[in-house]
Amino acid sequence: MIDLHSHILPGLDDGAQTEEDLLQMARAALEDGITTIVATPHHMNGSYENTKLLIEKSVETANSLLSSHHIDLTILPGQECRIYGELIEDIEEGEILALNHSNYLFIEFPSAQVPRFSKKLLYDLQLAGKVPVIVHPERNQVFMKKPDILHDFVKNGALAQLTAASVTGKFGKKIREFSLDIAEANLAHVIASDAHNTTNRTFHMTDAYNVIEEEFGAEMVYFFKENAHLLIENKHVMAEQPMPVKKKKLFGLFKTY
Numbered sequence: 001m002i003d004l005h006s007h008i009l010p011g012l013d014d015g016a017q018t019e020e021d022l023l024q025m026a027r028a029a030l031e032d033g034i035t036t037i038v039a040t041p042h043h044m045n046g047s048y049e050n051t052k053l054l055i056e057k058s059v060e061t062a063n064s065l066l067s068s069h070h071i072d073l074t075i076l077p078g079q080e081c082r083i084y085g086e087l088i089e090d091i092e093e094g095e096i097l098a099l100n101h102s103n104y105l106f107i108e109f110p111s112a113q114v115p116r117f118s119k120k121l122l123y124d125l126q127l128a129g130k131v132p133v134i135v136h137p138e139r140n141q142v143f144m145k146k147p148d149i150l151h152d153f154v155k156n157g158a159l160a161q162l163t164a165a166s167v168t169g170k171f172g173k174k175i176r177e178f179s180l181d182i183a184e185a186n187l188a189h190v191i192a193s194d195a196h197n198t199t200n201r202t203f204h205m206t207d208a209y210n211v212i213e214e215e216f217g218a219e220m221v222y223f224f225k226e227n228a229h230l231l232i233e234n235k236h237v238m239a240e241q242p243m244p245v246k247k248k249k250l251f252g253l254f255k256t257y
Helices: 019-031 052-068 087-092 118-127 141-145 147-155 164-168 173-184 205-216 218-232
Strands: 002-006 036-039 074-077 080-082 104-108 131-135 159-163 190-192 248-250 253-255
Touching (some): 002 019, 002 218, 036 052, 087 118, 104 118, 118 131, 141 173, 147 159, 147 173, 159 173, 164 190, 164 205, 190 205, 190 218
Parallel strands (some): 002 036, 036 074, 104 131, 131 159, 159 190
Antiparallel strands (some): 248 253
């Protein structure tokens, strides 16, 4: 199993802090059935700046450490970029790292905002040959209230990644329900852990796929797992026609996000 989103590299952000943390996370990943992890440190989120070269060096060191401890897990390079106005320029400057050097680039929105320039920037990224992958949209307050915004982004060529812990309910019932609504509306294309540690922010990948199979069947599990492989191989991922997120009735009233 492939995990496309993790904070396993020690000392770069709010994920693993030490080499021992990295080893513990690697062992936990293997126990969860994960054999390949894309390391995606935060970049330009107001707290951390992790450029392409720094991440590549850290991944090389991490894989050497895993090998020396006979841990059969592969770490690939990636980056979790907060959306910001100079992103295109920084791609041209060589500071931005797509997932495993593919054309797929993680884009993170602030938890309570969708900047006004987002639509144009996502379009410009595609003009520059990148495929924006919106990470954990189910945890964004604007998307929850106005899911049509996410629908429009996906309709216009962006992809989206659900967090495993969101699907399993670790972030609460409302986020779990919205995650499943996103999946049902064909607005999600991959599931990843966004793991930060082995305690309160661990992997939950197997449990998440079990939830997806229970809710939607084995075909959707295949869809998400296969897309993870296609993505790191820089091949075209599978995408279904996006649909509007359904409004749900609650005590006779329409519930909107």
